[in-house]
Amino acid sequence: MANAGISNHQSSVFLFDPDTGRLQAIIGGNYLTAMRTAAAAAVSISHLGRPDASVLGMMGAGHQSVFQLRAALQQRQFSKILGWNRSADALSRLTKLADEYAIPFEAVTPDAMTQADVIITITSSHQPLLMADQVSPGTHLVFMGTDTKGKQEIDPALFSIGTCFTDEVAQSVTIGEAQHAIAASLVSEGAIVPIGSVINKDHAGRTSDDEITIFDGTGVGLQDLALASVAIRRAIEAGSATTVSF
Numbered sequence: 001m002a003n004a005g006i007s008n009h010q011s012s013v014f015l016f017d018p019d020t021g022r023l024q025a026i027i028g029g030n031y032l033t034a035m036r037t038a039a040a041a042a043v044s045i046s047h048l049g050r051p052d053a054s055v056l057g058m059m060g061a062g063h064q065s066v067f068q069l070r071a072a073l074q075q076r077q078f079s080k081i082l083g084w085n086r087s088a089d090a091l092s093r094l095t096k097l098a099d100e101y102a103i104p105f106e107a108v109t110p111d112a113m114t115q116a117d118v119i120i121t122i123t124s125s126h127q128p129l130l131m132a133d134q135v136s137p138g139t140h141l142v143f144m145g146t147d148t149k150g151k152q153e154i155d156p157a158l159f160s161i162g163t164c165f166t167d168e169v170a171q172s173v174t175i176g177e178a179q180h181a182i183a184a185s186l187v188s189e190g191a192i193v194p195i196g197s198v199i200n201k202d203h204a205g206r207t208s209d210d211e212i213t214i215f216d217g218t219g220v221g222l223q224d225l226a227l228a229s230v231a232i233r234r235a236i237e238a239g240s241a242t243t244v245s246f
Contacts, residue, residue, distance in 0.1 A: 013228040025232045025241070029224065032231060036223045038067035040167055041120060041142045044215035045075040047198050048165060048206050049118050049140040054079045057108075057116030059130060059153070060123035060145065061085035061094050068122050068144060069097050081105045082116055084129075110134050121145055121153040132157040137210040143177040144217045156181040162212035164192045165205075171218035178216050192216070 011029030016022065045053075056078045058069060069081070081098050083091045083105060091107050098105035106112075113119055113134045121130060124146040132155045135141065141162065145153045159181035166172035169192050173182045181187045195215065197203035206213050235241035 013224055015225070015228055015232060023246075025228070027228045027231060029228075032224060032227050033219075034064055034067045036227050037064060037144060037217065037219060038071035039227075040217045040219070040223065041068055041144050041215065042071035042075050043199070044142055044165065044195060044217070045072055045118055045140060047195070048213040048215060049076060050138055050206070050209055051076075053117035053140065055082065055116045055118075056080070057082045057084075057113045057119035058094055059084050059110070059113070059119065059121040061087075061090040062122065062124075064144070065122050066093055066097055068120050068142075069094055072118065072120060072142075073101055073103070076118070078103060078118075080115075082108045082112055084108055084110055084113070118142065123153055124151070125153050126150050127152055128155045129153050130158075131155040132161060135162075135212060137212060139212055140206075141212065141214045142217065143215065145177075147171065147175045147177075147218045149175055149179070151175070151177070152180055153177060156184050156186050158212070158214065159187040162214045163206075164214040164216060165195045165198065166192055166216040166218060167195055167220050167223075168218050169194060171220075172216045176216045176218040177214075 011033060013027045013029045013032060015024045017024050053076045056072055058065060081103055083094045085091050088107055095105045110130055111134055114136045118140045120142040122144045143153055154177060164178060164187060172178040172192055173189050178192060193203050198205040
């Protein structure tokens with residue numbers, strides 16, 4: 001795929017008429033998925049991050065990290081960004097975006113994440129990168145890395161000292177970050193709260209400034225469909241959709 005000049009990860013979204021079953025649209029899914037993933041993280045920051053959060057920590061500097069950073073910066077008035085990546089050279093894409101927003105950026109080690117009020121992990125790691133002693137009270141943690149069996153970005157002990165929220169509980173405990181905490185009996189499935197309950201005000205969400213809150217973002221296909229529906233509607237309104245007969 002690299003020789004073809006395109007990304008080695010490709011996806012498409014197919015929309016069907018719910019009444020007739022006829023195909024309505026085929027939409028390239030790469031950009032939509034990146035936007036949806038960042039939006040889910042942003043929703044968690046909006047509802048669970050402390051209102052006075054001022055330092056944002058980013059762990060991971062791959063393609064998706066730019067979407068995550070841009071969305072996060074719309075949720076709070078961050079005055080500083082801390083960044084860590086295995087390859088420090090990749091941090092340049094985050095530095096560029098920080099400059100765009102005129103926010104100071106500092107390349108750090110994971111230990112420096114104790115300074116952060118919000119930490120986003122966006123990696124494909126299978127071993128913990130962020131440990132419990134590198135997180136300060138009151139921090140909102142956002143775990144958005146690739147979800148699969150065995151994935152692990154953080155110390156499972158964080159689940160025993162923080163309150164966990166997720167977009168889909170069943171995925172969180174099987175392929176999400178919570179899978180290791182569940183296996184170690186550090187948290188029960190029943191203690192993991194759907195983020196929708198906070199949005200709908202059925203759950204209080206954050207209850208104190210010292211509480212550590214966790215959002216284990218796993219990605220839900222329905223979100224892709226909802227975003228695709230908006231995208232095709234706007235494309236048609238703008239005259240940029242291509243119509244074909246079949």
